[in-house]
Amino acid sequence: MSIETSRVHKTAYDAETHARLTVDSDAIVARYPQARSALLPMLHLVQSEDGYVSPRGIAFCAAHLGLSTAEVSAVATFYTQYKRHPNGTYTVGVCTNTLCAIMGGDAIWEDLSDHLGIGHDETTDDGVITLERVECNAACDYAPVVMVNWEFFDNQTPDSARQIADDLTAGKPVVPTRGAASVCSFKEMSRVLAGFGDGRADEGVGAGVPTLRGVELARAEGWTAAEFPDATGSAGAGATTPTVGGEQSSAQRPATTPADVSPAAELKKQSTDDAKES
Numbered sequence: 001m002s003i004e005t006s007r008v009h010k011t012a013y014d015a016e017t018h019a020r021l022t023v024d025s026d027a028i029v030a031r032y033p034q035a036r037s038a039l040l041p042m043l044h045l046v047q048s049e050d051g052y053v054s055p056r057g058i059a060f061c062a063a064h065l066g067l068s069t070a071e072v073s074a075v076a077t078f079y080t081q082y083k084r085h086p087n088g089t090y091t092v093g094v095c096t097n098t099l100c101a102i103m104g105g106d107a108i109w110e111d112l113s114d115h116l117g118i119g120h121d122e123t124t125d126d127g128v129i130t131l132e133r134v135e136c137n138a139a140c141d142y143a144p145v146v147m148v149n150w151e152f153f154d155n156q157t158p159d160s161a162r163q164i165a166d167d168l169t170a171g172k173p174v175v176p177t178r179g180a181a182s183v184c185s186f187k188e189m190s191r192v193l194a195g196f197g198d199g200r201a202d203e204g205v206g207a208g209v210p211t212l213r214g215v216e217l218a219r220a221e222g223w224t225a226a227e228f229p230d231a232t233g234s235a236g237a238g239a240t241t242p243t244v245g246g247e248q249s250s251a252q253r254p255a256t257t258p259a260d261v262s263p264a265a266e267l268k269k270q271s272t273d274d275a276k277e278s
């Protein structure tokens, strides 16, 4: 695979771009009590400019937030949504997590990878498509799922996924099966992820028929979730719903220590681990 020289960016932003990014970054920083908390959306912001987290983007974030470039790089390399080389106009993500995989995701991946001639996190020579294996997108009810710049394409097959890729390559519009009516570019999507909405968040249906099936069945049958226990540990009258940061909140739960684990439970865990390794 080759990356066009023109797509590799220089080492600093010009004055106009720097000024524009500074205004946007100030708006992001203003959302947080501490400036460094703005780093994640700012990395999306520089991706919206360069199509990846470029060296100059890292330098910009570091200077704006009073961090070292090493600190910014450490964060950027941790998350797969941050790209370390120029991304295609469209990220085509094939879910190959367990449910999608067994429903056909692995077959879609193999076919698409062969068809495009690229592997994971690689980009077609024309710069249109970056192909990725992606983890579960909480769309298992529509497995196997393909994402294009994080828009849903549900219930896919190798043929339908190949058609999406061919349309993208040909510059034809593709239509997600849920949510937004169209797919924006990687740079446009990155700007939305930086927190600058494009006004399209509520387009289309999010939760469809399979998604709502469980809750509709529960309503029809009169099923309800168990109540939370009250302060004495018993459910029922007096039971309270935990509030964020409250007693039943996981945020307030002390970390598990060896003292919390009974010898019997520890023995069972050990035998389970041994069985896995044998």
Ligand code: FES
Pocket: 095, 096, 097, 098, 099, 100, 101, 135, 136, 137, 138, 139, 140, 143, 144, 145
């Ligand atoms: S396993 Fe693919 S969306 Fe959940």
